[in-house]
Amino acid sequence: MIKLKHVTKIYPDGTEAVKDLSLEINKGEFCIFLGPSGCGKTTSMKMINRLIPLTSGKIYIDDVDIMKLNPNELRRGIGYAIQNIGLFPHLTVEENIATVPMLKKWPKAKQHDRAAELLELVGMEPATFLDRYPSELSGGQQQRVGVARCLGADPPILLMDEPFGAIDPITRNKLQEEFLKIQSKIKKTIAFVTHDINEAIKMGDKIALLREGELVQYSDPATLLNSPKDEFVRNFVGADRVLKSLRLYRAKDIMKDPPLKVKEGDNVAKVKQHMEKEMLKWAMLVDEKNRFLGWITHEDLMSGKPLREVMVPPAITTAPETPLNEALSMMFNSAIGNLAVVDDYGKLLGVLTFEIIRTILAQSESKNKNKSGGQVR
Secondary structure: OEEEEEEEEEOOOOOEEEEEEEEEEOOOOEEEEEOOOOOOHHHHHHHHOOOOOOOEEEEEEOOEEHHHOOHHHHHHOEEEEEOOOOOOOOOOHHHHHOHHHHHOOOOHHHHHHHHHHHHHHOOOOHHHHOOOOHHHOOHHHHHHHHHHHHOOOOOOEEEEEOOOOOOOHHHHHHHHHHHHHHHHHHOOEEEEEEOOHHHHHHHOOEEEEEEOOEEEEEEOHHHHHHOOOOHHHHHHHOOOHHHHHHHHOEHHHHOEOOOOEEEOOOOHHHHHHHHHHHOOOEEEEEOOOOEEEEEEEOHHHHHOOOHHHHOEOOOOEEOOOOEHHHHHHHHOOOOOOOEEEEOOOOEEEEEEOHHHHHHHHHHHHHHHHHHOOOOOO
């Protein structure tokens, strides 16, 4: 656990960067420090590992006052990743990842094994990348190595200062997804700085929203969206906070069973009859292993041809972990407006429809109305 109690930072020129900040980050929790430029979010995070000294107040890690710890030992027990990555250009990927293990005097073989293990964790082939230099990597690859390096000595705490901020949106989104999968396995305690409300909602268990050095609201993403504390929070979150609330859901959370699932060998006439009886406009076709093949519409069955011949192939499918806002974008590219949810092997898990999305949006809007006196502001 990380605990900040009445923490204040005043610079020599009189600038009060952080004012009386108190909050707790529980073990295994992903805490986002969020706010506009100059709000004190990076300063707050850097005080945790004493890169910036406190003016007053206390910071505790597992109930130990950090000021009673050797600063170098403190930092070696905390992983650190920054926006500009900060890889050492004269060191190989392996040597970069093993920076802290080396300082901790791990045996060479253990350093090598750890670097290889972490490269695999971030989706890079050790045999291909261990001996490369940072200049030989793409921006996304460098960012992955930066994440691997901050995990080098398996620290319980990670400090991450806009680690995905300097890369293109597509790579950034992919790295966010990959890191969330990693975090689900390793369960580190994380303090993560960003100015991006969408990233905060997607990544965080808790969000600390700051303004001019003061903590304005500290809550989970759902509470921040549905119960903004004041006008500043409401404006920072944005007028489209109902749509942003879709990020709080994953496809697996709201997907439904298909109204009708048929196999390619099924009798066409019986399928048609069943759809007419239940007044279904579409069904989902799977093979003998339940792998999704495509969509069947009632009109397609009029020809009497085999199901495989009349099906509409899926233009796109999604995974169960896909955030709902991304799934909604995919639905606009779907053959019939619905979206099949499949596993890594293509097996059908469920389906998303616009009706399901509308229900979720209506629920979010209703919550906002109830908490703002009947008006969504």
